[in-house]
Amino acid sequence: MSTKIAFDESASKAILEQFDKTVDDSGYVVEEDTGNRVLTPDGEELPLEQFAGIAKGSEIFIEDNFVSLINYVNRRTSNE
Amino acid sequence: MADEERLQDLIDSLGDSTEFDVTIYDRVTFEHREEDRAVYEKSGEVLAVNLQAVNPEKREALLDEASKQFQEQGEVLREDISEETDAIEADQSDPHVQETLEFFDGIIYERHQSMLEAAVLLQKVAEQGRGFKQRRQQIYNKFGQKGINVNNLCNSGYTHEDGYLRELYYEMEDSESYDARNFRDIFSEIVENTPFTVFVNRDQTAWNVAIEARNKIASQKRYRVEFDFVDIRGIGRRNIETINEAVSELEELIGEFDFEEQTKEYEIRVRIDTNTVTTSFDD
Numbered sequence: 451m452s453t454k455i456a457f458d459e460s461a462s463k464a465i466l467e468q469f470d471k472t473v474d475d476s477g478y479v480v481e482e483d484t485g486n487r488v489l490t491p492d493g494e495e496l497p498l499e500q501f502a503g504i505a506k507g508s509e510i511f512i513e514d515n516f517v518s519l520i521n522y523v524n525r526r527t528s529n530e
Numbered sequence: 531m532a533d534e535e536r537l538q539d540l541i542d543s544l545g546d547s548t549e550f551d552v553t554i555y556d557r558v559t560f561e562h563r564e565e566d567r568a569v570y571e572k573s574g575e576v577l578a579v580n581l582q583a584v585n586p587e588k589r590e591a592l593l594d595e596a597s598k599q600f601q602e603q604g605e606v607l608r609e610d611i612s613e614e615t616d617a618i619e620a621d622q623s624d625p626h627v628q629e630t631l632e633f634f635d636g637i638i639y640e641r642h643q644s645m646l647e648a649a650v651l652l653q654k655v656a657e658q659g660r661g662f663k664q665r666r667q668q669i670y671n672k673f674g675q676k677g678i679n680v681n682n683l684c685n686s687g688y689t690h691e692d693g694y695l696r697e698l699y700y701e702m703e704d705s706e707s708y709d710a711r712n713f714r715d716i717f718s719e720i721v722e723n724t725p726f727t728v729f730v731n732r733d734q735t736a737w738n739v740a741i742e743a744r745n746k747i748a749s750q751k752r753y754r755v756e757f758d759f760v761d762i763r764g765i766g767r768r769n770i771e772t773i774n775e776a777v778s779e780l781e782e783l784i785g786e787f788d789f790e791e792q793t794k795e796y797e798i799r800v801r802i803d804t805n806t807v808t809t810s811f812d813d
Contacts, residue, residue: 452534453534453537453552453553453555453556453557453558454556454557454558454599454603454607454612455537455557455558455559455560455595455596455599455606456557456558456559456560456576456606456607456608456609456611456612457559457560457561457596457606457607457608457609458559458560458561458562458578458608458609459608460561460562460563461559461560461561461562461581462608463562464560464562464581464589464593465560465593465596465606467593468593468594468596468597469597469600492672501608502607502608502611503605503606503607503608503611503612504600504605504606505600505604505605505606505607506600506601506604506605507604512607512611514608514611514668515668515671515672516648516651516652516655516665516668516669516672517644517648517668517669517672517673517677518672519611519614519615519618520618520644520647520648520651521644522615523615523618523619523622526604526605526615526619527619527622529604
């Protein structure tokens with residue numbers, strides 16, 4: 451099995467910055483240039499502690515929620 | 531997957547005295563720790579790189595590798611999520627999971643199918659001890675009480691191969707006037723009101739349970755199908771005691787009725803035959 455790069459919660463901000471995102475004063479993930487909060491596929495705003503990762507399509511922000519993860523896996527599997 | 535050769539060169543260049551072979555790990559996890567150690571083995575599967583302990587140039591190069599993985603492989607996930615999504619994918623190929631989802635696919639509403647998928651996969655989480663309580667709460671956060679009801683129905687075996695919900699479907703399908711919407715709609719009502727089940731938890735008293743059972747027996751007449759029973763279910767010694775007491779309280783409320791008790795280790799099901807309840811509930 452090939453090695454995947456992942457990140458620990460402590461490095462969430464560093465990963466987000468890599469994608470031109472940051473965190474606002476209330477702790478939500480926002481676009482660095484506009485300050486607009488990013489949305490999950492369910493249309494929900496995303497607190498930093500719920501940030502589970504980012505996926506292509508073009509940029510999908512994954513929420514740390516069991517149902518969201520199942521939906522993400524279904525999407526990932528159907529794209530394979 | 532990351533480009534292992536590039537990642538290996540980068541990790542080798544961090545100047546750590548220990549040599550690590552990137553290829554033997556499932557994941558290389560980036561962290562931010564207030565310590566000098568730049569690379570260490572977090573577990574047999576995970577090599578950790580502390581971004582705080584590397585110079586800005588190397589830090590940028592490492593983060594660029596994450597971006598490249600995103601571009602090439604389509605995702606960069608938190609370590610625990612990376613593990614969890616792989617586990618979910620593996621669980622989805624479990625024959626029991628597949629069989630259950632395939633059976634209900636198309637005969638219940640899509641939103642209920644999503645709830646059912648979460649419920650059957652949560653059973654795998656429980657079996658493997660992967661944070662059941664947290665994941666169950668997350669199902670509640672997304673679907674509310676209906677999600678928990680589907681979970682309880684699934685956990686109690688009603689969706690299994692010999693489960694009541696399948697029996698009900700076959701019964702309805704056999705009817706000459708059957709329309710696909712019939713079962714979907716009755717499934718909706720079951721998910722919303724759980725008309726034939728009382729799931730007992732630690733916060734309930736015997737009296738509360740008896741009242742809930744009484745109300746479910748009384749309201750069964752308003753459904754388009756005859757359920758013929760109400761199950762009172764509970765897990766754990768305390769809930770078993772509560773249920774036994776509740777049955778006596780219920781007899782005081784509605785008179786005698788036939789019931790069948792099944793106890794398996796610390797699990798109980800009392801099935802009340804609602805056809806033997808003589809109270810009319812006209813009030």
